[in-house]
Amino acid sequence: MQNLLKALKRCAVAGAAVLAVVSLQPVSAAHAAPAPVVGGTRAAQGEFPFMVRLSMGCGGALYTQQIVLTAAHCVGSTGPDTSITATAGVVDLQSTSGRVQVRSTYVYRAPGYNGNGRDWALIKLAQPINLPTLNIATTSQYNTGTFTVAGWGAATENGGQQRYMLKANVPFVSDATCRGYSGYSGLVANEEICAGYAAGGVDTCQGDSGGPMFRRDASNAWVQVGIVSWGIGCARPNAPGVYTEVSTFASAIASAASSL
Incomplete structure (x- = not known):
């Protein structure tokens, strides 16, 4: 049951044999996916062309x-x-x-x-x-610091999908800290990475599933370190977003x- 709930968290609709959580219908508040960016701002045309x-x-x-x-x-x-x-x-x-x-x-x-x-x-x-x-990280060296997320998902938990792409920055959260939050004990080490603020307010949400979490590399180019996967609600305190650890x-x- 826990795995099923995790699969449903960042998408907007259930489809494809319950595997495709899409953004047409919101999931329950308790298991909603992170919004494209709750607490985000509008991205500029061409800012993230990938x-x-x-x-x-x-x-x-x-x-x-x-x-x-x-x-x-x-x-x-x-x-x-x-x-x-x-x-x-x-x-x-x-x-x-x-x-x-x-x-x-x-x-x-x-x-x-x-x-x-x-x-x-x-x-x-x-x-x-x-x-x-968008290049992907091939080592773990970029799996820390501050990341950028972007998407067209909900801007509030269980809200509607967005017409305009939103963007936001979220900080890395260690596995130990993330696992300490309620509902996160099942975090898979080396396969998932957490990011978000303890106070909440900024996060991905329903409809952002599958989108990239990225940061600048040593050459100042964007590199993808995560894929929006799941989370408890959207932008709640002590409930960071969980992302697939791409380098793995x-x-x-x-x-x-x-x-x-």
């Missing part, structure tokens, strides 16, 4: 120009899938200027995913999107992407 909005109500980032990295709980099983539309190139989802929309052709979900860690997936697109991609799965992600 951001992708997925039609099932999740987020993602361009791993390559033809592959989107997202959360396993946002998709169904591995195999051909033409049901997903990826939208990119805009911060305003209603804008048609610069907006690119491409259908999916195939989904790859992390092997062994059962709602407890390993929350990553790849979506292959029918054609490349000519926009910058970097080799597996690269191998899977090369096979698509």
Whole structure:
């Protein structure tokens, strides 16, 4: 039961055999996913060109120009899938200027995913999107400090999805501290990373699932360190967001992407 609740936390709707938590319907307040950014501000056009909005109500980032990295709980099983539309190139989802929309052709979900860690997936697109991609962390050196999150999820717990992309910064929370919070004892070490403020107020939320958590690397370029996965409610005190620790799965992600 705990695994199922974790799978439902950052998405907006339950779908794809309960695995795709999307942003069409809110989940219960007790198990809501973090909003795209509760306590966030509007992102500027072109600020995060690698951001992708997925039609099932999740987020993602361009791993390559033809592959989107997202959360396993946002998709169904591995195999051909033409049901997903990826939208990119805009911060305003209603804008048609610069907006690119491409259908999916195939989904790859992390092997062994059962709602407890390993929350990553790849979506292959029918054609490349000519926009910058987001490099992923291949070591743990960037798994600390202050991170940026962005998305179109709810701006309040159980709120509606957003028209405009929001962004916010959240600080790293150690595994020990995170596990000490109510509801977080099941945190999977080395597969999940926590981020947020003890006082709450800033977080990801329903509809942000699958979106990237990123920071600047040594060359001042953006590097992805996390994938929005789960959390208790949105922006509550002592309830940080939990993100898939990308560096742990970097080799597996690269191998899977090369096979698509």
